[in-house]
Amino acid sequence: MALQIGDIAPDFEADTTEGRIRFHDYIEGSWAVFFSHPKDFTPVCTTELGSVAKMKHDFDKRGVKLIGISVDPVEAHQRWKQDIKDVTGASVNYPMIGDEDLAVAKLYGMIHPNASGNAGSRTAADNATVRNVFIIGPDKKIKFIVAYPMSTGRNFNEIIRVVDSLQLTATKSVATPSDWKQGDDVIILASVSDDAAKEKFPGGWKTLKPYLRMVPQPK
CATH class of the missing domain: 3.30.1020.10 (Antioxidant, Horf6; Chain A, domain2)
Structure with a gap:
């Protein structure tokens, strides 16, 4: 069944560019923005990751932790980070999860549960639905879900606006x-x-x- 607003965000363990994490431990007591990518070295996602890095201070002052995910191994993410810096002038300053076996993408309903193969055998088009943003509250419940097509870069100023609304209306x-x-x-x-x-x-x-x-x- 697809995840809905109000559901507990599924927990998982995964390797990231900043070491292995358990997701619930990473977001403990904080708001979180969790956003996904279909493949490393894709053009739109390259611009997005740099934009988020530039805006990290805006998320920090709202008590929001950032975490990205892409359907590729962490080793590829580390190489991609240099391209992101070259293109945008910003260094990725938050963890990026490696999901080469599609486990997290499937857990969050980003990709068909019967999708097969690993990162090396799949193209960005195969993973096109892995273009989601989840905002998760300190109670670990999902507060917001949106999915973008591959051709449309995400508006992270709008994500901040939604965070502001959620934090205000929560109390x-x-x-x-x-x-x-x-x-x-x-x-x-x-x-x-x-x-x-x-x-x-x-x-x-x-x-x-x-x-x-x-x-x-x-x-």
């Missing part, structure tokens, strides 16, 4: 509207009565509809 009894960004007004949850809202939001709110109450972003 403040609000939701974020379309195109929200940090500092914009937010929506009081429909499950919060007006009486309860008066306690939570003493500065008041703007009622657009009985079910749609806008309030300045809480601190």
Whole structure:
């Protein structure tokens, strides 16, 4: 069965460019962004990995750990890192998992469970569905899932925006509207009565509809 938002992110052990990890131990107590690639030395993914390396400080200040995965061995990842630096000017500064037997890709439903062969015998096109982003909370539950086609580079500024929304809405009894960004007004949850809202939001709110109450972003 496919993974859904709210599921516990499956645990696994794997070799990475920074040593062997157990996934749950790696993300313990933190948010995590886990993003996957169909093959090393592919053009779009090369640009993505460099972009994420440049943005690592933005994830760090939000308490988010980064981890990548590609359907190739760790030894190939280490060689690929030089290409990424040559192209983007950034050194990969987070672990990249080797998944040459497709075990993690299958565990996370990124590739057909009957897919066969190892990294050496498979092309990027064979692994085309391995283009996912998972945001995982400190409770180890999946909060966000998105899959991109091979031809479209991922927008990691949008991933940061989603992290900001998830971290805010996890504790403040609000939701974020379309195109929200940090500092914009937010929506009081429909499950919060007006009486309860008066306690939570003493500065008041703007009622657009009985079910749609806008309030300045809480601190």
